[in-house]
Amino acid sequence: MYPHLMAKHVDEFKEVLQENKLRVTKSRLAVFTILDKFSDQFLSPDEVFDLIHSETDYSCDRASVYRVLATLADINLLNVTQFQGQASKYQIHHHTSDCGDCHEKHEHYFKCLKCDAIQPIGDCFIDAKIKELAKKGFLTLGHHLEITGHCPSCN
Amino acid sequence: MYPHLMAKHVDEFKEVLQENKLRVTKSRLAVFTILDKFSDQFLSPDEVFDLIHSETDYSCDRASVYRVLATLADINLLNVTQFQGQASKYQIHHHTSDCGDCHEKHEHYFKCLKCDAIQPIGDCFIDAKIKELAKKGFLTLGHHLEITGHCPSCN
DNA sequence: GTGCATGCAAATCTTTTGCACTCTT
DNA sequence: AAGAGTGCAAAAGATTTGCATGCAC
Numbered sequence: 001m002y003p004h005l006m007a008k009h010v011d012e013f014k015e016v017l018q019e020n021k022l023r024v025t026k027s028r029l030a031v032f033t034i035l036d037k038f039s040d041q042f043l044s045p046d047e048v049f050d051l052i053h054s055e056t057d058y059s060c061d062r063a064s065v066y067r068v069l070a071t072l073a074d075i076n077l078l079n080v081t082q083f084q085g086q087a088s089k090y091q092i093h094h095h096t097s098d099c100g101d102c103h104e105k106h107e108h109y110f111k112c113l114k115c116d117a118i119q120p121i122g123d124c125f126i127d128a129k130i131k132e133l134a135k136k137g138f139l140t141l142g143h144h145l146e147i148t149g150h151c152p153s154c155n
Numbered sequence: 156m157y158p159h160l161m162a163k164h165v166d167e168f169k170e171v172l173q174e175n176k177l178r179v180t181k182s183r184l185a186v187f188t189i190l191d192k193f194s195d196q197f198l199s200p201d202e203v204f205d206l207i208h209s210e211t212d213y214s215c216d217r218a219s220v221y222r223v224l225a226t227l228a229d230i231n232l233l234n235v236t237q238f239q240g241q242a243s244k245y246q247i248h249h250h251t252s253d254c255g256d257c258h259e260k261h262e263h264y265f266k267c268l269k270c271d272a273i274q275p276i277g278d279c280f281i282d283a284k285i286k287e288l289a290k291k292g293f294l295t296l297g298h299h300l301e302i303t304g305h306c307p308s309c310n
Numbered sequence: 311g312t313g314c315a316t317g318c319a320a321a322t323c324t325t326t327t328g329c330a331c332t333c334t335t
Numbered sequence: 336a337a338g339a340g341t342g343c344a345a346a347a348g349a350t351t352t353g354c355a356t357g358c359a360c
Contacts, residue, residue: 022314022315023314023315023358023359023360024359024360025314025315025316025358025359026316026358027315027316028315044349045349045350046348046349060316060317061316061317061318062349062350063316063317063318063319063350063351063352064315064316064317066349066350066351067315067316067351068315071315087348087349087350088349088350108284110288110293121284121288121293129263129276129302130302133265133276133302136307137306137307138265138276138302138305138306138307139305147284147285147288147293151292151293152291152292152293177339177340178333178334178335178339178340179334179335180333180334180339180340180341181333181341182340182341183340199324200324200325201323201324215341215342216341216342216343217325218325218326218327218341218342218343218344219340219341219342221324221325221326222326222340222341223340226340243324243325311360312359312360313358313359313360314357314358314359314360315356315357315358315359316355316356316357316358317354317355317356317357318353318354318355318356319352319353319354320351320352320353321350321351321352321353322349322350322351322352323348323349323350323351324347324348324349324350325346325347325348325349326345326346326347326348327344327345327346327347328343328344328345328346329342329343329344330341330342330343331340331341331342331343332339332340332341332342333338333339333340333341334337334338334339334340335336335337335338335339
């Protein structure tokens with residue numbers, strides 16, 4: 001709906017909620033605050049829950065965290081990823097300068113098998129594939145790439 | 156351990172088990188039989204379980220299916236994938252002609268959001284990225300790409 | 311005031327595990 | 336015979352849901 005918005009600040013976040021006819025609630029603000037504060041990493045619902053309770057003075061239920069995360073994902077504010085056998089992880093959706101159209105935007109991540117860190121590894125390089133698929137009749141709506149191995153720190 | 160083996164037949168499968176010092180058991184044969192029979196698709200543990208009971212006259216426990224799948228994945232006989240919010244899915248690891256070295260091999264899949272079909276979409280195109288990562292100190296051990304949208308049949 | 315959002319608790323789904331027993335080797 | 340593998344049942348972890356209450360608008 002608002003793909004070009006870089007929702008880095010609470011005020012912008014509130015606007016996005018209102019524009020999507022969603023209410024500004026404490027739970028949503030709390031989840032946003034945590035995701036924004038740790039916007040360089042992916043957090044599981046459980047981690048978000050714990051951080052809300054350790055980093056803020058607000059308290060909410062796990063179910064609400066799940067519901068809020070689902071809601072924010074629905075309005076395209078989050079990157080969602082899931083590595084084999086683990087809980088889903090969420091991150092504020094950053095829109096970088098090379099992201100002409102966010103519907104075309106894709107993030108690529110490297111997961112270190114030693115330290116479990118998940119880090120972005122830069123620009124898109126799948127456009128050609130998407131065009132090729134289009135010729136074959138595929139309508140591409142999203143994609144996700146995961147590369148695993150040992151990161152420089154652990155290598 | 157035996158990355159170049161195309162385990163399409165039960166005899167070859169038995170050999171692979173033995174070469175890996177694993178016993179040839181009915182559960183392992185049953186799981187293999189199903190994965191081989193439906194080698195063109197990804198199956199969840201639950202689907203494998205159901206198919207064993209509907210397609211064969213053998214009966215086994217769900218826990219065994221999980222254990223066998225984990226074992227077969229360990230010896231590199233399976234592709235494993237997991238799409239957001241769903242159970243893991245397994246497929247016999249096909250080694251295609253363009254797969255010079257299986258440690259370098261990667262499968263790419265398209266998942267249709269309408270019919271849920273998961274189909275391979277061809278050749279690797281990530282080698283350049285892996286080389287770039289190597290220069291930065293990353294040791295790449297594996298990767299997985301998922302592209303979602305609407306397949307030609309549903310489009 | 312209206313109804314969306316939350317808390318709470320229970321349910322669901324996926325996967326794992328302890329233990330005794332069985333079958334492969 | 337030895338011990339790897341299985342069945343069974345229970346546990347664990349992740350996520351969802353029904354319902355009554357509460358809060359945003």
